[in-house]
Amino acid sequence: MPLTFDFGPENRPDVLAKRAKTPVTLLAGFLGSGKTTLLKHLLENQHGLRIGVVVNDLASVNIDSQLMRRYDHGLVEIAELQNGCVCCSSADDLFSAVQTIVMRSKDCPFEHILVELSGIGDPQAIRCNWALATDCQLPAAMLTQLAKVITVVDASAFLADWRDTRKALERNGSAEHDGRGRGKGYSTSREMVGNLLAEQIELADVLVVNKCDLAKAEELSKTLQTLRAINPTAELCQTEFARVPSAVLPPVPIGLKIQTAGQEKGYSWTQTTKEVQLKMPIEKHVKGKDIDFTLRKGSLTLGLKLREVAKGVLAGEVANADDAMFEIESIGQERHVLLCLEKKEPGMWSSLWKQSGVPACGHQHCNGHCFQAKPVRIASEEGRPFWSFVFQRRRPFHGQRLQHLLEEWQDALSCSFDIEQEVLEVDSTSQAALQGVLRSKGFAWSTTEPLRCLRWSQAGRCVSCAPEDYWWQPLNSEQRRFRLSYPGAEAEFRELQQKWHHEWGDCRQELVFIGGSEMVEETIVGLLEECLLTDAEFEEFKVTTSQLKMPDDEFGVEELFRETEALEVSASQQEEQANSDDADTAFVRSLGVGCKLQDSAKFEAVD
Structure with a gap:
């Protein structure tokens, strides 16, 4: 729940x-x-x-x-x-x-x-x-x-x-x-x-x-x-x-945009949660018989004979449309027709009139002038576009070899991003290939943390590969049930089913590399594969990790489910008690006791 x-x-x-x-x-x-x-x-x-x-x-x-x-x-x-x-x-x-x-x-x-x-x-x-x-x-x-x-x-x-x-x-x-x-x-x-x-x-x-x-x-x-x-x-x-x-900024959703007042040609209007007021200026010789006024529950016409000023379908319905009347107020230049409309349901209308449509962009306020910048593919300095590749394997990294590669990578990036000197000479082809990586990220699996997913992230000269969440595969049914209660975890788990391995579940290497012309996929893949366990090491890894289990105290599973079961039992008991009280009340009523009381009356028996 x-x-x-x-x-x-x-x-x-x-x-x-x-x-x-x-x-x-x-x-x-x-x-x-x-x-x-x-x-x-x-x-x-x-x-x-x-x-x-x-x-x-x-x-x-x-x-x-x-x-x-x-x-x-x-x-x-x-x-x-x-x-x-x-x-x-x-x-x-x-x-x-x-x-x-x-x-x-x-x-x-x-x-x-x-x-x-x-x-x-x-x-x-x-x-x-x-x-x-x-x-x-x-x-x-x-x-x-x-x-x-x-x-x-x-x-x-x-x-x-x-x-x-x-x-x-x-x-x-x-x-x-x-x-x-x-x-x-x-x-x-x-x-x-x-x-x-x-x-x-x-x-x-x-x-x-x-x-x-x-x-x-x-x-x-x-x-x-x-x-x-x-x-x-x-x-x-x-x-x-x-x-x-x-x-x-994002467009204003339909139903959220609210206009509290407006000044149109020939009239003005304001609104509150309960009513709408329209004011139409008139000349001093205009009388009530010269006013053209028609009101239905969802439409309005207001103007002078032979000259409509305000006409259309209202944004909401009005109450007591047949009884609505206009008034002529003030004198001289301030003379105007005042019309007060009572709203059928309290609340603010989006505007006075029902909108016939919204601009194609979705904005209600842009008047057709909308900022829609389109992504432009920008080439690298050498004329070749940036590109990317993905490294995927179902075998863990050897912890020490992976650490050595990360240190070598850090040294290579430190050389290429040296502040005093734009680019320094590199010692090897592997360092040159690593320098070409602009950004890399993803998930890694290592012998140092066999039960936990390592978050791989490299941006510029910053390289990190640190443990975060546990893999789903080593969790038992209760631990998995507990983790699925986290917001968004169920959707994540369903998506992982497409990548699920029959033996290793979601444990994997999945790294994305983005770079320019200097990035050589074959060299980088070779460096990563050298860090993977060999066949003999992998067989030994299977034996040493076969008995590894996730302790329940990492999730607090037992205590949580005990509390949950206690709450469910308590709720069930309260429901049974309420049903029992209803049955007792019905029996007493069948005997004619309290038959004149309303069903909603609250009373209790005393000794």
């Missing part, structure tokens, strides 16, 4: 499921890339939209007079986080802030929510937290949807950060954070910063290449090549001072 919470009748999951979801956009990027400048630009250029904002440092936004006016009119709402990064120690604070923004105005919801991550914020961690909150049916998650990740890249500093993370670590590594949900007590490392830079790019739907005016032409070209190699599908936007098109 999934974990759920009771937030009151208005926030029941079946009620929230019927409401339109507010799109949430994550703004990612290292410190100094221009995230705050982008945020401020978006807030100042999204006219007519209600935007909620979650930031780590409110002072950095620097709310000026223009933004303050929108803030005062309720078009912008800003929530500040002060307790840490929203992707780890303050994930609960993030949902609390989003919850506050979403629930602050149920009748006129915000149409966008922007979340500015810290410099080392991991968008993937946010996605995992959002999936968990959705499974737990938290209102903040059920009323929102992670729609887009926008990553800002500093064109003048990206290559230096990619080649060597020391300066990036100085800018971003002051907070104790590891990007994987662990908070204080885990310091930022160079490897973490390098891999986070790659992951922020890989997970982006839009890559904003900022500060293009500060980058040299060759530097900008190499930056674009690298970004496109790492993420070939993201929309790419080159900017100065983070001036992006306003339509870079």
Whole structure:
């Protein structure tokens, strides 16, 4: 049974499921890339939209007079986080802030929510937290949807950060954070910063290449090549001072866009949750008999004889249409017709009139001018495009040989990415091939941790291969059942069935390599195969690991299921008691006792 919470009748999951979801956009990027400048630009250029904002440092936004006016009119709402990064120690604070923004105005919801991550914020961690909150049916998650990740890249500093993370670590590594949900007590490392830079790019739907005016032409070209190699599908936007098109944000879902007032030719209108008011200016000689007025429960005509002013199908139905009357108010130049319409059902309409359609792009506010940057395949400096290959095997690595290869790889990358000298001579063909790898990632299986999956990640000169989750294959039925209760685990397990081996299950080598013309697949595959166990070593490995079992205390399986069974028994007993009480009440009623009482009356017997 999934974990759920009771937030009151208005926030029941079946009620929230019927409401339109507010799109949430994550703004990612290292410190100094221009995230705050982008945020401020978006807030100042999204006219007519209600935007909620979650930031780590409110002072950095620097709310000026223009933004303050929108803030005062309720078009912008800003929530500040002060307790840490929203992707780890303050994930609960993030949902609390989003919850506050979403629930602050149920009748006129915000149409966008922007979340500015810290410099080392991991968008993937946010996605995992959002999936968990959705499974737990938290209102903040059920009323929102992670729609887009926008990553800002500093064109003048990206290559230096990619080649060597020391300066990036100085800018971003002051907070104790590891990007994987662990908070204080885990310091930022160079490897973490390098891999986070790659992951922020890989997970982006839009890559904003900022500060293009500060980058040299060759530097900008190499930056674009690298970004496109790492993420070939993201929309790419080159900017100065983070001036992006306003339509870079996701479209407002139908049913969420709400217009509270309007000024049309010949009339104006406003609405509340209960009524709609129309005002039509008229000249001083116009009398009531000159007004053309027809109202049905779903349509309206208002104007003067021979001149229709307002006519169409209303966005909602009105109550007591036959009894509705208009009034003529004021005198002189302020003279106007006032029409008040009572809504049949309380709530805000998306606008006064029913929309006949939405632009093909899905935006209700773009008027056909929509930013749709198409990915462009960028060739490498030598004219050959970046390319990739996958290394897959069903045999573990020898731990010591793998460690030696990783150290050799680190040395090769340190030479190629040396800060003082752009490229140094290499000692071997293998080092030259390793230097050609721009990015590699995947899963590895090693004798050092036979029951655990190693997460392989290399970005620039940062190489890591560290144990993370346990493989599914060595888990017994109860442990597997426990793990399947995690959010998203069941979908992951079903997908693994296509790769399942009859003997080794999901244990495997699955590594993806991305590089340019210097990357030689045959050489790299040869180096990796030398690290695999030989036939004799593999047979010995089978014998030594045949008795390995996962201890239950790693998962807390026994205690959890004992508590779960106790709760089920308690619920069953309560249900049986309730059924027994109903039977006793029916028997007493059959004797004529309390026959005049209402069924809902509450009473109890006393001695």
